[in-house]
Amino acid sequence: MPIRLDPTPTFGDRLRAADRTLYGMWSCAGSPLVAEICAGSGLDIVLIDGEHSPVGLESILAQLQAIAAYPAVPVVRAPIGDPVVLKQLLDLGAQNILVPMVDSVEEATAMVRAVRYPPHGVRGVGSALARSSRWSRIPDYLARANDLVSLTVQIETVDALEAAGAIAGVDGVDALLVGPADLAASMGLLGQQNHPRVIDAVEHVIEAGRAAGTPVGVNAFDPATADRYAAAGAAYLLVGSDVTLLARASESLASRFVGDADGSAPPASY
Known part of the structure:
Protein backbone atom coordinates (compact mmCIF):
# COMPACT_ATOMS: atom_id res chain seq x y z
CA MET A 1 0.00 0.00 0.00
CA PRO A 2 1.34 3.50 -0.79
CA ILE A 3 2.14 5.83 2.09
CA ARG A 4 -0.53 8.51 2.54
CA LEU A 5 1.06 11.83 3.34
CA ASP A 6 -0.02 14.93 5.20
CA PRO A 7 1.24 18.23 3.76
CA THR A 8 3.49 20.43 5.84
CA PRO A 9 2.26 23.83 7.09
CA THR A 10 2.67 26.64 4.59
CA PHE A 11 4.75 29.75 5.07
CA GLY A 12 1.51 31.65 5.67
CA ASP A 13 0.58 29.12 8.37
CA ARG A 14 3.98 29.57 10.03
CA LEU A 15 3.64 33.34 10.03
CA ARG A 16 0.15 33.24 11.50
CA ALA A 17 1.26 30.87 14.25
CA ALA A 18 4.47 32.72 15.12
CA ASP A 19 4.80 34.57 18.41
CA ARG A 20 8.02 36.32 17.37
CA THR A 21 9.78 37.67 14.31
CA LEU A 22 10.95 34.85 12.03
CA TYR A 23 14.43 34.95 10.53
CA GLY A 24 15.77 33.44 7.35
CA MET A 25 18.39 33.55 4.63
CA TRP A 26 18.67 33.21 0.88
CA SER A 27 19.93 30.12 -0.92
CA CYS A 28 21.56 31.53 -4.06
CA ALA A 29 24.43 29.17 -4.89
CA GLY A 30 22.15 26.59 -6.48
CA SER A 31 23.67 23.82 -4.38
CA PRO A 32 21.46 21.31 -2.55
CA LEU A 33 24.34 20.65 -0.17
CA VAL A 34 24.62 24.33 0.73
CA ALA A 35 20.83 24.60 1.01
CA GLU A 36 20.86 21.69 3.45
CA ILE A 37 23.57 23.33 5.53
CA CYS A 38 21.51 26.51 5.68
CA ALA A 39 18.35 24.58 6.56
CA GLY A 40 20.09 22.97 9.53
CA SER A 41 21.40 26.27 10.89
CA GLY A 42 18.47 26.96 13.20
CA LEU A 43 17.04 29.76 11.07
CA ASP A 44 13.31 29.68 10.37
CA ILE A 45 13.27 30.23 6.60
CA VAL A 46 15.41 29.23 3.62
CA LEU A 47 14.47 31.24 0.54
CA ILE A 48 15.56 29.66 -2.73
CA ASP A 49 16.21 32.42 -5.24
CA GLY A 50 15.11 31.75 -8.79
CA GLU A 51 15.35 35.40 -9.86
CA HIS A 52 18.96 36.46 -9.38
CA SER A 53 20.67 33.07 -9.05
CA PRO A 54 21.88 30.40 -11.50
CA VAL A 55 19.14 27.90 -10.74
CA GLY A 56 16.60 26.01 -12.81
CA LEU A 57 13.76 23.63 -12.03
CA GLU A 58 16.02 20.65 -11.35
CA SER A 59 18.19 22.65 -8.94
CA ILE A 60 15.16 24.04 -7.13
CA LEU A 61 13.73 20.53 -6.81
CA ALA A 62 16.98 19.20 -5.36
CA GLN A 63 17.16 22.06 -2.87
CA LEU A 64 13.56 21.49 -1.76
CA GLN A 65 14.35 17.82 -1.22
CA ALA A 66 17.44 18.71 0.82
CA ILE A 67 15.59 21.24 2.98
CA ALA A 68 12.63 18.91 3.59
CA ALA A 69 14.44 17.01 6.37
CA TYR A 70 14.67 20.15 8.53
CA PRO A 71 12.20 22.41 10.39
CA ALA A 72 13.09 25.47 8.29
CA VAL A 73 10.31 26.44 5.87
CA PRO A 74 11.40 26.66 2.21
CA VAL A 75 10.14 29.52 0.06
CA VAL A 76 10.89 29.74 -3.67
CA ARG A 77 11.22 33.04 -5.50
CA ALA A 78 10.08 32.77 -9.09
CA PRO A 79 12.08 34.65 -11.72
CA ILE A 80 8.92 36.36 -12.93
CA GLY A 81 5.21 36.35 -12.16
CA ASP A 82 4.31 34.21 -15.15
CA PRO A 83 1.50 31.62 -14.74
CA VAL A 84 3.44 28.97 -16.65
CA VAL A 85 6.55 29.42 -14.52
CA LEU A 86 4.48 29.41 -11.33
CA LYS A 87 2.69 26.23 -12.45
CA GLN A 88 6.02 24.49 -12.94
CA LEU A 89 7.32 25.57 -9.53
CA LEU A 90 4.11 24.50 -7.81
CA ASP A 91 4.07 21.12 -9.53
CA LEU A 92 7.64 20.30 -8.51
CA GLY A 93 6.61 20.86 -4.89
CA ALA A 94 7.30 24.51 -4.18
CA GLN A 95 4.51 24.98 -1.66
CA ASN A 96 5.49 28.57 -0.81
CA ILE A 97 5.87 30.97 -3.72
CA LEU A 98 7.41 34.44 -3.76
CA VAL A 99 6.72 36.64 -6.80
CA PRO A 100 9.00 39.64 -7.43
CA MET A 101 8.05 43.08 -8.70
CA VAL A 102 4.32 43.15 -7.96
CA ASP A 103 3.27 46.78 -8.40
CA SER A 104 -0.52 46.83 -8.21
CA VAL A 105 -3.69 45.19 -6.93
CA GLU A 106 -4.34 43.92 -10.45
CA GLU A 107 -0.95 42.20 -10.61
CA ALA A 108 -1.35 40.74 -7.12
CA THR A 109 -4.80 39.41 -8.03
CA ALA A 110 -3.39 37.82 -11.18
CA GLY A 121 -7.70 30.51 -10.71
CA VAL A 122 -5.89 29.34 -13.81
CA ARG A 123 -3.31 26.86 -12.51
CA GLY A 124 -3.04 23.93 -14.89
CA VAL A 125 -4.03 20.55 -13.48
CA GLY A 126 -1.26 17.95 -13.56
CA ASP A 147 -5.14 25.95 1.05
CA LEU A 148 -1.82 24.15 0.72
CA VAL A 149 -0.09 26.95 -1.18
CA SER A 150 1.25 30.20 0.23
CA LEU A 151 1.76 33.32 -1.90
CA THR A 152 4.08 36.18 -0.99
CA VAL A 153 4.52 39.21 -3.26
CA GLN A 154 7.38 41.66 -3.32
CA ILE A 155 7.07 45.40 -2.90
CA GLU A 156 10.04 46.84 -4.80
CA THR A 157 9.03 50.03 -6.59
CA VAL A 158 7.52 53.42 -5.90
CA ASP A 159 4.29 52.27 -7.57
CA ALA A 160 4.14 49.24 -5.28
CA LEU A 161 4.93 51.43 -2.28
CA GLU A 162 1.95 53.65 -3.04
CA ALA A 163 -0.32 50.63 -3.47
CA ALA A 164 1.10 48.60 -0.56
CA GLY A 165 -1.99 48.79 1.64
CA ALA A 166 -4.30 47.74 -1.17
CA ILE A 167 -1.96 44.92 -2.27
CA ALA A 168 -1.82 43.69 1.33
CA GLY A 169 -5.60 43.51 1.32
CA VAL A 170 -5.87 41.24 -1.73
CA ASP A 171 -7.53 37.96 -0.77
CA GLY A 172 -5.01 35.17 -1.31
CA VAL A 173 -1.88 37.23 -0.66
CA ASP A 174 -0.43 35.65 2.48
CA ALA A 175 2.50 38.03 3.00
CA LEU A 176 4.50 40.87 1.55
CA LEU A 177 8.27 41.11 1.22
CA VAL A 178 9.93 44.49 0.82
CA GLY A 179 13.04 44.54 -1.38
CA PRO A 180 14.95 47.65 -0.25
CA ALA A 181 17.58 47.41 -3.00
CA ASP A 182 15.13 47.69 -5.89
CA LEU A 183 12.94 50.07 -3.91
CA ALA A 184 15.92 52.36 -3.35
CA ALA A 185 16.72 52.25 -7.07
CA SER A 186 13.11 53.09 -7.93
CA MET A 187 13.33 56.06 -5.57
CA GLY A 188 16.47 57.36 -7.32
CA LEU A 189 18.73 56.10 -4.52
CA LEU A 190 20.52 53.20 -6.22
CA GLY A 191 22.71 51.30 -3.76
CA GLN A 192 21.43 53.26 -0.75
CA GLN A 193 19.19 50.71 0.99
CA ASN A 194 19.84 52.37 4.37
CA HIS A 195 18.99 55.88 3.22
CA PRO A 196 16.49 57.45 5.65
CA ARG A 197 13.89 57.81 2.90
CA VAL A 198 14.16 54.13 2.04
CA ILE A 199 13.92 53.09 5.68
CA ASN A 219 15.44 41.88 3.16
CA ALA A 220 17.92 43.33 5.69
CA PHE A 221 21.49 42.05 5.74
CA ASP A 222 22.71 44.85 8.04
CA PRO A 223 22.04 43.65 11.62
CA ALA A 224 21.24 47.09 13.02
CA THR A 225 18.74 47.75 10.25
CA ALA A 226 17.21 44.30 10.72
CA ASP A 227 16.78 45.04 14.43
CA ARG A 228 15.07 48.32 13.58
CA TYR A 229 12.62 46.61 11.21
CA ALA A 230 11.88 43.92 13.80
CA ALA A 231 11.09 46.63 16.34
CA ALA A 232 8.85 48.31 13.75
CA GLY A 233 6.77 45.15 13.45
CA ALA A 234 8.27 43.15 10.60
CA ALA A 235 6.90 39.61 10.77
CA TYR A 236 10.03 38.10 9.23
CA LEU A 237 13.47 39.19 8.11
CA LEU A 238 15.94 37.79 5.61
CA VAL A 239 19.29 38.55 7.19
CA GLY A 240 21.86 36.96 4.89
CA SER A 241 22.60 34.67 1.98
CA ASP A 242 24.86 31.71 1.36
CA VAL A 243 26.92 33.53 -1.28
CA THR A 244 27.45 36.73 0.72
CA LEU A 245 28.43 34.76 3.81
CA LEU A 246 30.98 32.82 1.77
CA ALA A 247 32.27 35.98 0.07
CA ARG A 248 32.78 37.88 3.32
CA GLY A 263 53.40 42.63 3.98
CA SER A 264 50.57 44.63 2.47
CA ALA A 265 47.84 46.29 4.47
CA PRO A 266 44.78 44.06 4.86
CA PRO A 267 41.66 45.10 2.94
CA ALA A 268 38.88 46.92 4.74
CA SER A 269 36.94 44.65 7.07
CA TYR A 270 33.27 43.80 6.46
Whole structure:
Protein backbone atom coordinates (compact mmCIF):
# COMPACT_ATOMS: atom_id res chain seq x y z
CA MET A 1 0.00 0.00 0.00
CA PRO A 2 1.34 3.50 -0.79
CA ILE A 3 2.14 5.83 2.09
CA ARG A 4 -0.53 8.51 2.54
CA LEU A 5 1.06 11.83 3.34
CA ASP A 6 -0.02 14.93 5.20
CA PRO A 7 1.24 18.23 3.76
CA THR A 8 3.49 20.43 5.84
CA PRO A 9 2.26 23.83 7.09
CA THR A 10 2.67 26.64 4.59
CA PHE A 11 4.75 29.75 5.07
CA GLY A 12 1.51 31.65 5.67
CA ASP A 13 0.58 29.12 8.37
CA ARG A 14 3.98 29.57 10.03
CA LEU A 15 3.64 33.34 10.03
CA ARG A 16 0.15 33.24 11.50
CA ALA A 17 1.26 30.87 14.25
CA ALA A 18 4.47 32.72 15.12
CA ASP A 19 4.80 34.57 18.41
CA ARG A 20 8.02 36.32 17.37
CA THR A 21 9.78 37.67 14.31
CA LEU A 22 10.95 34.85 12.03
CA TYR A 23 14.43 34.95 10.53
CA GLY A 24 15.77 33.44 7.35
CA MET A 25 18.39 33.55 4.63
CA TRP A 26 18.67 33.21 0.88
CA SER A 27 19.93 30.12 -0.92
CA CYS A 28 21.56 31.53 -4.06
CA ALA A 29 24.43 29.17 -4.89
CA GLY A 30 22.15 26.59 -6.48
CA SER A 31 23.67 23.82 -4.38
CA PRO A 32 21.46 21.31 -2.55
CA LEU A 33 24.34 20.65 -0.17
CA VAL A 34 24.62 24.33 0.73
CA ALA A 35 20.83 24.60 1.01
CA GLU A 36 20.86 21.69 3.45
CA ILE A 37 23.57 23.33 5.53
CA CYS A 38 21.51 26.51 5.68
CA ALA A 39 18.35 24.58 6.56
CA GLY A 40 20.09 22.97 9.53
CA SER A 41 21.40 26.27 10.89
CA GLY A 42 18.47 26.96 13.20
CA LEU A 43 17.04 29.76 11.07
CA ASP A 44 13.31 29.68 10.37
CA ILE A 45 13.27 30.23 6.60
CA VAL A 46 15.41 29.23 3.62
CA LEU A 47 14.47 31.24 0.54
CA ILE A 48 15.56 29.66 -2.73
CA ASP A 49 16.21 32.42 -5.24
CA GLY A 50 15.11 31.75 -8.79
CA GLU A 51 15.35 35.40 -9.86
CA HIS A 52 18.96 36.46 -9.38
CA SER A 53 20.67 33.07 -9.05
CA PRO A 54 21.88 30.40 -11.50
CA VAL A 55 19.14 27.90 -10.74
CA GLY A 56 16.60 26.01 -12.81
CA LEU A 57 13.76 23.63 -12.03
CA GLU A 58 16.02 20.65 -11.35
CA SER A 59 18.19 22.65 -8.94
CA ILE A 60 15.16 24.04 -7.13
CA LEU A 61 13.73 20.53 -6.81
CA ALA A 62 16.98 19.20 -5.36
CA GLN A 63 17.16 22.06 -2.87
CA LEU A 64 13.56 21.49 -1.76
CA GLN A 65 14.35 17.82 -1.22
CA ALA A 66 17.44 18.71 0.82
CA ILE A 67 15.59 21.24 2.98
CA ALA A 68 12.63 18.91 3.59
CA ALA A 69 14.44 17.01 6.37
CA TYR A 70 14.67 20.15 8.53
CA PRO A 71 12.20 22.41 10.39
CA ALA A 72 13.09 25.47 8.29
CA VAL A 73 10.31 26.44 5.87
CA PRO A 74 11.40 26.66 2.21
CA VAL A 75 10.14 29.52 0.06
CA VAL A 76 10.89 29.74 -3.67
CA ARG A 77 11.22 33.04 -5.50
CA ALA A 78 10.08 32.77 -9.09
CA PRO A 79 12.08 34.65 -11.72
CA ILE A 80 8.92 36.36 -12.93
CA GLY A 81 5.21 36.35 -12.16
CA ASP A 82 4.31 34.21 -15.15
CA PRO A 83 1.50 31.62 -14.74
CA VAL A 84 3.44 28.97 -16.65
CA VAL A 85 6.55 29.42 -14.52
CA LEU A 86 4.48 29.41 -11.33
CA LYS A 87 2.69 26.23 -12.45
CA GLN A 88 6.02 24.49 -12.94
CA LEU A 89 7.32 25.57 -9.53
CA LEU A 90 4.11 24.50 -7.81
CA ASP A 91 4.07 21.12 -9.53
CA LEU A 92 7.64 20.30 -8.51
CA GLY A 93 6.61 20.86 -4.89
CA ALA A 94 7.30 24.51 -4.18
CA GLN A 95 4.51 24.98 -1.66
CA ASN A 96 5.49 28.57 -0.81
CA ILE A 97 5.87 30.97 -3.72
CA LEU A 98 7.41 34.44 -3.76
CA VAL A 99 6.72 36.64 -6.80
CA PRO A 100 9.00 39.64 -7.43
CA MET A 101 8.05 43.08 -8.70
CA VAL A 102 4.32 43.15 -7.96
CA ASP A 103 3.27 46.78 -8.40
CA SER A 104 -0.52 46.83 -8.21
CA VAL A 105 -3.69 45.19 -6.93
CA GLU A 106 -4.34 43.92 -10.45
CA GLU A 107 -0.95 42.20 -10.61
CA ALA A 108 -1.35 40.74 -7.12
CA THR A 109 -4.80 39.41 -8.03
CA ALA A 110 -3.39 37.82 -11.18
CA MET A 111 -0.71 36.07 -9.10
CA VAL A 112 -3.36 34.69 -6.74
CA ARG A 113 -5.21 33.26 -9.72
CA ALA A 114 -1.98 31.80 -11.10
CA VAL A 115 -1.40 29.68 -7.98
CA ARG A 116 -5.00 28.44 -7.64
CA TYR A 117 -6.90 25.80 -9.54
CA PRO A 118 -10.15 26.61 -11.37
CA PRO A 119 -12.72 27.91 -10.73
CA HIS A 120 -10.74 30.28 -8.47
CA GLY A 121 -7.70 30.51 -10.71
CA VAL A 122 -5.89 29.34 -13.81
CA ARG A 123 -3.31 26.86 -12.51
CA GLY A 124 -3.04 23.93 -14.89
CA VAL A 125 -4.03 20.55 -13.48
CA GLY A 126 -1.26 17.95 -13.56
CA SER A 127 -1.11 16.87 -9.95
CA ALA A 128 -1.08 13.12 -10.64
CA LEU A 129 2.24 13.63 -12.45
CA ALA A 130 3.73 15.99 -9.89
CA ARG A 131 5.62 16.08 -6.62
CA SER A 132 3.20 18.74 -5.34
CA SER A 133 0.62 16.04 -4.60
CA ARG A 134 3.36 13.47 -3.95
CA TRP A 135 1.96 11.72 -7.02
CA SER A 136 -1.56 11.62 -5.55
CA ARG A 137 -0.37 10.40 -2.14
CA ILE A 138 -1.69 13.53 -0.38
CA PRO A 139 -5.37 12.70 0.16
CA ASP A 140 -7.84 14.96 -1.67
CA TYR A 141 -5.01 17.13 -2.98
CA LEU A 142 -7.00 18.81 -5.72
CA ALA A 143 -9.81 19.78 -3.35
CA ARG A 144 -7.34 21.08 -0.76
CA ALA A 145 -4.62 22.50 -2.99
CA ASN A 146 -5.60 26.16 -2.73
CA ASP A 147 -5.14 25.95 1.05
CA LEU A 148 -1.82 24.15 0.72
CA VAL A 149 -0.09 26.95 -1.18
CA SER A 150 1.25 30.20 0.23
CA LEU A 151 1.76 33.32 -1.90
CA THR A 152 4.08 36.18 -0.99
CA VAL A 153 4.52 39.21 -3.26
CA GLN A 154 7.38 41.66 -3.32
CA ILE A 155 7.07 45.40 -2.90
CA GLU A 156 10.04 46.84 -4.80
CA THR A 157 9.03 50.03 -6.59
CA VAL A 158 7.52 53.42 -5.90
CA ASP A 159 4.29 52.27 -7.57
CA ALA A 160 4.14 49.24 -5.28
CA LEU A 161 4.93 51.43 -2.28
CA GLU A 162 1.95 53.65 -3.04
CA ALA A 163 -0.32 50.63 -3.47
CA ALA A 164 1.10 48.60 -0.56
CA GLY A 165 -1.99 48.79 1.64
CA ALA A 166 -4.30 47.74 -1.17
CA ILE A 167 -1.96 44.92 -2.27
CA ALA A 168 -1.82 43.69 1.33
CA GLY A 169 -5.60 43.51 1.32
CA VAL A 170 -5.87 41.24 -1.73
CA ASP A 171 -7.53 37.96 -0.77
CA GLY A 172 -5.01 35.17 -1.31
CA VAL A 173 -1.88 37.23 -0.66
CA ASP A 174 -0.43 35.65 2.48
CA ALA A 175 2.50 38.03 3.00
CA LEU A 176 4.50 40.87 1.55
CA LEU A 177 8.27 41.11 1.22
CA VAL A 178 9.93 44.49 0.82
CA GLY A 179 13.04 44.54 -1.38
CA PRO A 180 14.95 47.65 -0.25
CA ALA A 181 17.58 47.41 -3.00
CA ASP A 182 15.13 47.69 -5.89
CA LEU A 183 12.94 50.07 -3.91
CA ALA A 184 15.92 52.36 -3.35
CA ALA A 185 16.72 52.25 -7.07
CA SER A 186 13.11 53.09 -7.93
CA MET A 187 13.33 56.06 -5.57
CA GLY A 188 16.47 57.36 -7.32
CA LEU A 189 18.73 56.10 -4.52
CA LEU A 190 20.52 53.20 -6.22
CA GLY A 191 22.71 51.30 -3.76
CA GLN A 192 21.43 53.26 -0.75
CA GLN A 193 19.19 50.71 0.99
CA ASN A 194 19.84 52.37 4.37
CA HIS A 195 18.99 55.88 3.22
CA PRO A 196 16.49 57.45 5.65
CA ARG A 197 13.89 57.81 2.90
CA VAL A 198 14.16 54.13 2.04
CA ILE A 199 13.92 53.09 5.68
CA ASP A 200 10.86 55.29 6.10
CA ALA A 201 9.31 53.69 3.00
CA VAL A 202 9.95 50.19 4.33
CA GLU A 203 8.38 51.08 7.67
CA HIS A 204 5.38 52.50 5.79
CA VAL A 205 4.87 49.10 4.12
CA ILE A 206 5.21 47.30 7.46
CA GLU A 207 2.51 49.54 8.93
CA ALA A 208 0.28 49.14 5.87
CA GLY A 209 0.57 45.39 6.12
CA ARG A 210 -0.22 45.39 9.81
CA ALA A 211 -3.29 47.53 9.18
CA ALA A 212 -4.48 44.99 6.60
CA GLY A 213 -3.63 42.00 8.78
CA THR A 214 -0.98 40.79 6.32
CA PRO A 215 2.54 39.92 7.54
CA VAL A 216 5.39 41.95 6.05
CA GLY A 217 9.00 40.86 5.75
CA VAL A 218 12.11 42.74 4.73
CA ASN A 219 15.44 41.88 3.16
CA ALA A 220 17.92 43.33 5.69
CA PHE A 221 21.49 42.05 5.74
CA ASP A 222 22.71 44.85 8.04
CA PRO A 223 22.04 43.65 11.62
CA ALA A 224 21.24 47.09 13.02
CA THR A 225 18.74 47.75 10.25
CA ALA A 226 17.21 44.30 10.72
CA ASP A 227 16.78 45.04 14.43
CA ARG A 228 15.07 48.32 13.58
CA TYR A 229 12.62 46.61 11.21
CA ALA A 230 11.88 43.92 13.80
CA ALA A 231 11.09 46.63 16.34
CA ALA A 232 8.85 48.31 13.75
CA GLY A 233 6.77 45.15 13.45
CA ALA A 234 8.27 43.15 10.60
CA ALA A 235 6.90 39.61 10.77
CA TYR A 236 10.03 38.10 9.23
CA LEU A 237 13.47 39.19 8.11
CA LEU A 238 15.94 37.79 5.61
CA VAL A 239 19.29 38.55 7.19
CA GLY A 240 21.86 36.96 4.89
CA SER A 241 22.60 34.67 1.98
CA ASP A 242 24.86 31.71 1.36
CA VAL A 243 26.92 33.53 -1.28
CA THR A 244 27.45 36.73 0.72
CA LEU A 245 28.43 34.76 3.81
CA LEU A 246 30.98 32.82 1.77
CA ALA A 247 32.27 35.98 0.07
CA ARG A 248 32.78 37.88 3.32
CA ALA A 249 34.26 34.89 5.18
CA SER A 250 36.73 34.12 2.38
CA GLU A 251 37.74 37.80 2.26
CA SER A 252 38.29 37.68 6.00
CA LEU A 253 40.62 34.70 5.58
CA ALA A 254 42.51 36.50 2.82
CA SER A 255 42.78 39.63 4.95
CA ARG A 256 44.13 37.64 7.89
CA PHE A 257 46.59 35.41 6.05
CA VAL A 258 47.41 36.72 2.57
CA GLY A 259 47.60 40.36 3.64
CA ASP A 260 50.00 39.53 6.46
CA ALA A 261 52.07 37.18 4.32
CA ASP A 262 53.02 39.70 1.63
CA GLY A 263 53.40 42.63 3.98
CA SER A 264 50.57 44.63 2.47
CA ALA A 265 47.84 46.29 4.47
CA PRO A 266 44.78 44.06 4.86
CA PRO A 267 41.66 45.10 2.94
CA ALA A 268 38.88 46.92 4.74
CA SER A 269 36.94 44.65 7.07
CA TYR A 270 33.27 43.80 6.46
